[in-house]
Amino acid sequence: MLENIALIREVQESLSTSKAQELALQYLKRVRLEKIALLRVSSCSKIEIFYTLLIRALMTKKATIIIVTPFTLMPNLRAINVIIEDIQLLTQDKKIIILDNTTNQTHYKGCSCNITK
Amino acid sequence: MIMKFIEGVGEKTLNALFSIYEALKFSFICIVHMLQPQSYNPAMRMVLTKQIYFTAVTVIPTFIMMAVIFGSVIIGVVIALATEYSLQDQIGSIIITFVINEFAPFFTALLISLRSGTAINTEIAVMNVNRELNTLKEYDINIIDYLFLPRIISGIISVVSLSILFALIMLGSGYIFTLFYMNMDFHTYKYLLVSAIEVKDIVVLLLKSIAFGFVTMLIPIYSGLKTAKAYTAIPISVLNGMVKLFIAIFFIEVLSLVLQLI
Numbered sequence: 001m002l003e004n005i006a007l008i009r010e011v012q013e014s015l016s017t018s019k020a021q022e023l024a025l026q027y028l029k030r031v032r033l034e035k036i037a038l039l040r041v042s043s044c045s046k047i048e049i050f051y052t053l054l055i056r057a058l059m060t061k062k063a064t065i066i067i068v069t070p071f072t073l074m075p076n077l078r079a080i081n082v083i084i085e086d087i088q089l090l091t092q093d094k095k096i097i098i099l100d101n102t103t104n105q106t107h108y109k110g111c112s113c114n115i116t117k
Numbered sequence: 118m119i120m121k122f123i124e125g126v127g128e129k130t131l132n133a134l135f136s137i138y139e140a141l142k143f144s145f146i147c148i149v150h151m152l153q154p155q156s157y158n159p160a161m162r163m164v165l166t167k168q169i170y171f172t173a174v175t176v177i178p179t180f181i182m183m184a185v186i187f188g189s190v191i192i193g194v195v196i197a198l199a200t201e202y203s204l205q206d207q208i209g210s211i212i213i214t215f216v217i218n219e220f221a222p223f224f225t226a227l228l229i230s231l232r233s234g235t236a237i238n239t240e241i242a243v244m245n246v247n248r249e250l251n252t253l254k255e256y257d258i259n260i261i262d263y264l265f266l267p268r269i270i271s272g273i274i275s276v277v278s279l280s281i282l283f284a285l286i287m288l289g290s291g292y293i294f295t296l297f298y299m300n301m302d303f304h305t306y307k308y309l310l311v312s313a314i315e316v317k318d319i320v321v322l323l324l325k326s327i328a329f330g331f332v333t334m335l336i337p338i339y340s341g342l343k344t345a346k347a348y349t350a351i352p353i354s355v356l357n358g359m360v361k362l363f364i365a366i367f368f369i370e371v372l373s374l375v376l377q378l379i
Contacts, residue, residue: 003163006160007160007256007258007263008256008258010158010159010160010163011158011160011161011256011257011258011259011262011263012257012258014158014159015159016159017159017160017162017163020159056256060256060257
């Protein structure tokens with residue numbers, strides 16, 4: 001997973017492999033997932049894959065990241081707050097938009113973020 | 118009836134010409150990327166290192182074993198025939214032409230095609246079907262630089278280096294057979310080879326190996342890219358890719374023979 005995340009900075013900013021992987025590891029540590037650094041996709045849970053995808057997106061220069069139906073990506077997830085807390089640990093300067101169906105609105109109860117229907 | 122037949126032939130010819138044009142365009146784009154320094158970013162260099170390891174290094178034990186077995190038998194047959202037809206005075210140039218110009222690069226290309234060509238064709242086809250190539254494009258990662266170039270360069274490096282290794286092993290085996298059939302000592306054998314070898318032979322070996330290495334990787338990559346978006350299309354893609362690759366290898370071999378005769 002480390003290589004997967006590091007790839008973005010290596011290609012887009014020509015960052016050396018060691019520095020890009022160090023940065024990727026820092027991000028994984030923030031969400032307590034350093035254990036998946038050397039694992040392959042098949043060995044990771046859905047939530048671990050989701051965080052890898054999210055960190056990989058954070059590595060890009062894009063200012064806005066859109067997450068589409070997170071409860072489909074992580075069927076065992078009950079409340080969105082867990083994810084939002086981790087997103088705040090990962091980034092403060094990017095705009096994160098979550099798109100979801102109204103059928104999932106119960107999962108967003110008590111959420112600190114702005115909800116637009 | 119006749120019109121339909123002519124239309125069918127015409128359509129197939131046009132499709133074949135269009136495919137050749139597309140493949141040549143793809144080759145040209147890859148060569149242009151190969152010449153651009155910005156293609157060689159850290160991620161690409163990492164993939165290139167891994168590809169060289171998987172294509173050229175891990176195969177060495179099997180390759181040496183095959184070179185010793187097949188190479189020795191074939192060079193033995195060539196030397197035996199040369200002795201039978203009283204061509205002992207030409208043995209140096211026969212061995213050099215046969216080993217360096219023809220057999221070593223051709224055999225290496227066949228082995229790398231079977232081992233790495235199929236693997237790369239399948240890998241790219243699976244990535245294509247799983248839309249992983251689209252994901253890479255979404256992240257502004259140039260798939261030619263990141264995926265194709267390391268494989269093509271590793272193919273060239275692997276075929277060139279393994280051809281040289283194969284040629285050396287065959288020349289070593291040649292000594293054993295000349296000793297056995299002609300009672301030739303090592304210094305005489307070495308003198309025969311050194312006096313027979315020309316710069317042209319080395320150039321032919323290198324150029325042929327580069328051409329073989331290039332097509333050995335390029336055709337499977339291109340075939341993988343053209344796979345329809347279904348898992349059932351993967352075996353068809355590999356099959357088509359391998360057929361085209363073998364045609365290309367034989368075409369290069371025949372072309373080199375013709376050019377050497379001119």
